[in-house]
Amino acid sequence: MNQAAVLYIVPTPIGNLGDISQRALDTLQAVDVIACEDTRHTGKLLSHYQIGTPTWALHDHNEQYKADQLVSRLQEGKSIALVSDAGTPLISDPGYHLVNRCREAGVQVVALPGPCAAVTALSAAGLPTDRFVFEGFLPAKDKARHDKLESLKDEPRTMVFYESPRRLLETVAALVTVMGPERRLVVSRELTKAFETTHGLPAEQMLAWLQEDSNRCRGEIVLMVAGHKADADALPVAAQKTLSLLSADLGLKKASALTADIYGLKKNALYKFGLEAGL
Missing domain, CATH: 3.40.1010.10 (Tetrapyrrole methylase, N-terminal domain)
Incomplete structure (x- = not known):
């Protein structure tokens, strides 16, 4: 062999x-x-x-x-x-x-x-698995960890991290602050061992659940975070800027129609946005 x-x-x-x-x-x-x-x-x-x-x-x-x-x-x-x-x-x-x-x-x-702990945890997490990103360990220092999470705030794929039991609470608290209290988290610990657990909750509830029992932060930990779901009605920033520039010369109605053609958007949504923005 x-x-x-x-x-x-x-x-x-x-x-x-x-x-x-x-x-x-x-x-x-x-x-x-x-x-x-x-x-x-x-x-x-x-x-x-x-x-x-x-x-x-x-x-x-x-x-x-x-x-x-x-x-x-x-x-x-x-x-x-x-x-x-x-x-x-x-x-x-x-x-x-x-x-x-x-x-x-x-x-x-x-x-x-x-x-592989990351793949094993992800397969049982109940989060989307068609696209995901493995981020390994987050930085240990508070500011560096916060900055890293900020850079991932709009990541649409499921995120998979390894985390130290000593830093799990700090990381989940940072996720509540950066990604919001409703962002879905799943914590898997001690995979394939006697005390294996996998638990999923919105970030703020997960923080409270972990704080209730220190044993929930023990062992080898995989932390998974649901990807960002963009608002289906949200207009791309580039389209907003184009609408603003065009409306100054063409008026809002014509600017909305032209911007809709450029970006493949609905002109009514653009017109409504323009009215709300005072264009």
Whole structure:
């Protein structure tokens, strides 16, 4: 099964050890080295499945220089599996620099499908899944977090975040302020584990629900936010500006008709807007 000079991206369970695939187990058994975030953490998984493959630590603090060493071993004909502590490597976990260096060096990279907390949570959230955006972890500092949420306020796709249990309340409070008390949120925690929960509420109610019991903020957390729904009757800003400019010379009635033709809008809606705006 194993090929020499291949970097395998191997997802590992996010909680329940039974979620690992047979292909992942075969790969971890067959490779020469397993690169992992924490050798002790991965060691427990390997011990459970009686896998004795050597491990190398590869984490945020050493990845850039360790990547070159691992690429050299791959070029010598060795095979390496990359794992994170849980889930799919590179998804808010180390591995980008190593994969990037492998691509630059012409080393084959093979990704195995498997567990990912973001996708697992989203599939059970009851929010739209036809289009979504994964944002990883929000900034820890209040202002940076607020600014990031402001930039996402009008995002129409479902947003998926990872969040620390220590910052969950602060983040939900910021969402109430920035995106409004009625924005739909879903919090999933401890996925695939004994105390797994998924709960959805409008933002303000979610904040109150979390504050009622500190246990609701514990564990590994995925926070999902419904996308912004634009008002169907809202006029594009560009159309509003065009109407304002044209009405100064043509009058509101003619300006409304011309603007409607330019933007494919209803002239009555434009005329009504103009009257309300005093054009």
